[in-house]
Amino acid sequence: MQSAKASGFDEEDEPLNGGRKSSRPGGGVNDGANNEAQDWGCCTYVLVFLSYLIVIFTFPFSLAYTLRMVQEYERAVIFRLGLLLPGEAKGPGLFFILPCIDNYVKVDLRTVSFDVPPQEILTKDSVTVAVDAVVFYRVFNPTMTITNVVDAQKSTKFLAATTLRNCLGMKTLAEVLSERENLSTHMQTVLDEATDPWGVQVERVEMKDVRLPVQLQRAMAAEAEAAREARAKVIAAEGEQNSSRALKEAADVMAETPVALQLRYLQTLNMISAEKNSTIIFPLPLNLLENLPGFRKSNTNL
Numbered sequence: 001m002q003s004a005k006a007s008g009f010d011e012e013d014e015p016l017n018g019g020r021k022s023s024r025p026g027g028g029v030n031d032g033a034n035n036e037a038q039d040w041g042c043c044t045y046v047l048v049f050l051s052y053l054i055v056i057f058t059f060p061f062s063l064a065y066t067l068r069m070v071q072e073y074e075r076a077v078i079f080r081l082g083l084l085l086p087g088e089a090k091g092p093g094l095f096f097i098l099p100c101i102d103n104y105v106k107v108d109l110r111t112v113s114f115d116v117p118p119q120e121i122l123t124k125d126s127v128t129v130a131v132d133a134v135v136f137y138r139v140f141n142p143t144m145t146i147t148n149v150v151d152a153q154k155s156t157k158f159l160a161a162t163t164l165r166n167c168l169g170m171k172t173l174a175e176v177l178s179e180r181e182n183l184s185t186h187m188q189t190v191l192d193e194a195t196d197p198w199g200v201q202v203e204r205v206e207m208k209d210v211r212l213p214v215q216l217q218r219a220m221a222a223e224a225e226a227a228r229e230a231r232a233k234v235i236a237a238e239g240e241q242n243s244s245r246a247l248k249e250a251a252d253v254m255a256e257t258p259v260a261l262q263l264r265y266l267q268t269l270n271m272i273s274a275e276k277n278s279t280i281i282f283p284l285p286l287n288l289l290e291n292l293p294g295f296r297k298s299n300t301n302l
Contacts, residue, residue: 037135044081051098065099075142076104089142107142111203112153116160118211125172130211133187135160136204137195144199152198160205163190180207245247 055062068144070076070091078085078095080102089107098102118132137156145152167187168176176183191202201254212220254260 032172040267044083047081047101048098051101062099066096067094068097068104070095070106073108073110075107075109077107077142077171078102078104084143084147098173105146107139107145109139109142111136113137114153114157114160115208116157116164119161119165119166119168121168123168123173123176124170127173127216128213129168129173129176130175131164131168131207133160133164133184133205133207135191135202137191137200137202138200140201141199144197149198152195152200152245154201155198156200159194160191163187163194174204176210180210183207 029217055066064187068076070093072092072175075089075091077089078097080098090104113134113136116133116135118130121129121131123129135156139152149155164187167183167190171179171183184207188205195202254264
């Protein structure tokens, strides 16, 4: 009455489950392997026998109540008289349950994502920021997800919010803004270790946004503007220093070769005539003015 895939997690299911083995601490809820050693008692065996008789006597109408089906991405965790059945969860495909004494819970193995609400976090350097993130997780052990935690999705959400506050609270604002990828990886590792006893694997954690207070944004903008102005002044001063050195070297070259000054004069005239061809400038050498009496007298008074 049970399909070939209904025996639980076979070899074909390994890619879906990730091949991950749970490391469960002692004192937890027993899984399917441990249930094999459970002693159900005489009353349980009598009820199971009566349930089989009901199925046989009402055949084939009993098939409508005993055959169940789950999809490829689902698994069924079966309980018999409140006790977990031995073996792994059933599915995908058809599986068999006994009427009146068996009930089952479906578990979705697909990746689930949820947004972590914005958290007000006080960083290590006493700056308040609002950070929100998104978490991706999936169930790798349906039995542990049902038996070890009441609501795995809700518990994972609460744990993600707490982990986000704890991890970012130990970092400064500069580290939060510059090391977002490393912080996301660290939070994923912490969440994955905490949710392992629940049969949940956290695949990815991403920080969506880091919002700063308005006053802090203005202060950082003013600081950045002042830093840019300081760098601009330093660059301008370095340019003046380099240009003065270049002019000094050019003056030394012209002093060694007087003809270079005449060539420079002709080049300047060419540049002026190209822009303002109606204006002509004739430089007057100082050597010609030295022979004038008034020029010598003015120089003597100076």
